[in-house]
Every structure is written in C-alpha cells, then in structure tokens.
Amino acid sequence: MTLTKADLADMLFEQVGLNKREAKDMVEAFFEEVRSSLEAGDSVKLSGFGNFELRQKSERPGRNPKTGEEIPITARRVVTFHASQKLKSKVEENYGGAGN
Amino acid sequence: MDAMTKSELIAKLAARFPQLVVKDAELSVKAILDAMAEKLATGKRIEIRGFGSFSLNYRPPRLGRNPKTGAKVQVPEKYVPHFKAGKELRERVDLDA
Numbered sequence: 652m653t654l655t656k657a658d659l660a661d662m663l664f665e666q667v668g669l670n671k672r673e674a675k676d677m678v679e680a681f682f683e684e685v686r687s688s689l690e691a692g693d694s695v696k697l698s699g700f701g702n703f704e705l706r707q708k709s710e711r712p713g714r715n716p717k718t719g720e721e722i723p724i725t726a727r728r729v730v731t732f733h734a735s736q737k738l739k740s741k742v743e744e745n746y747g748g749a750g751n
Numbered sequence: 752m753d754a755m756t757k758s759e760l761i762a763k764l765a766a767r768f769p770q771l772v773v774k775d776a777e778l779s780v781k782a783i784l785d786a787m788a789e790k791l792a793t794g795k796r797i798e799i800r801g802f803g804s805f806s807l808n809y810r811p812p813r814l815g816r817n818p819k820t821g822a823k824v825q826v827p828e829k830y831v832p833h834f835k836a837g838k839e840l841r842e843r844v845d846l847d848a
C-alpha cells in the first residue's frame with residue numbers, strides 16, 4: 652500500500668508520542684520546509700536519504716502529442732532527487748536486487 | 752546557494768513547534784525519513800500531495816565495464832528510487848511560472 656501523509660502522521664503519533672494535531676502539523680511542516688528551501692533556490696541534503704537539487708532547464712522544442720503541433724517547452728527550474736548510497740543499497744538489497 | 756541540511760531542517764521545525772522539545776523535532780524527522788526509506792525498500796510507493804511521489808524504476812541487466820581494468824562485467828537488473836515533483840512544488844520552484 653502507498654505511504655501517505657496520513658500514514659506518516661499516525662506513525663509520529665504512535666512512535667514519537669506527538670498528539671494527533673501535532674503529528675499532522677509536523678508532517679505538513681516537514682514537507683513545507685523542504686518546499687520553501689527549494690523555492691528559495693537552496694537544495695536540501697538529507698543524509699542517509701538523499702538530496703533534492705535544483706536544475707535550470709533551457710527552452711527546448713516540444714510537440715503537442717495530440718495534434719502534433721510544434722510548441723516550445725519554455726525555460727524552467729525543476730527539482731531533481733538523488734537518492735543517497737544508503738537508500739540505493741537498501742532498495743537493492745530488499746527489492747529486486749541481484750538474484751531475487 | 753546554501754543547502755539546507757537535516758540538522759537545519761530539525762532546527763526550523765523545532766522553532767515552528769515551541770510547545771515541543773527539540774528532541775521531538777529530531778525524532779520526527781528521523782522517523783519520517785526512516786518510514787519513507789523502509790517503504791521504498793519494500794517496493795511500495797510514497798505519495799505526498801503537494802510535494803511529490805517516490806517510486807522505484809526498473810533498470811534491466813546490462814553489460815558494463817570495470818572502469819579500472821576495462822574488463823566486461825554483467826551488471827544485474829535492479830530497482831532505483833525515483834522522485835517526481837508534485838504540482839505545488841513544481842510551480843513554486845519554477846521562477847518563470
């Protein structure tokens with residue numbers, strides 16, 4: 652099953668002992684702080700998990716897939732995520748890695 | 752450009768919740784990241800509305816080379832974590848939008 656903000660809030664209630672309100676607000680604040688940092692142009696480095704970085708993309712030619720019409724994809728700033736070596740190894744060991 | 756680290760994130764969250772002790776913010780950040788890593792490691796998706804989704808992407812087996820010796824090595828299939836930014840994050844980060 653997919654993990655959502657509600658699941659994370661339940662976990663903070665059970666494991667950290669925040670009350671339900673605080674747990675919900677903490678999860679919301681966690682992601683808001685990451686968004687704010689990225690919005691301000693600052694990457695976010697969460698050791699053991701991964702880094703959220705910003706990339707500037709220049710304009711490139713694109714197409715409307717429905718009509719085939721050519722329309723430029725405008726220049727934009729986008730977020731990229733690079734999983735840490737620790738997270739990558741964890742995924743490889745537990746899921747679909749060598750030989751399983 | 753400054754990066755925000757985990758300890759800075761903890762400090763910011765602690766400041767937002769003056770009724771909590773700093774330790775609660777620290778435990779919360781660790782618990783959230785551990786839960787997300789654990790979920791991904793078992794092949795499940797994470798969907799955070801307004802932020803984005805994490806899933807695994809398949810990488811088929813391929814023939815690679817040892818960069819030191821040049822010897823050919825079989826690289827087995829694997830899954831790698833993938834993040835797709837959600838609408839709110841995409842729009843807030845894009846300066847031209």
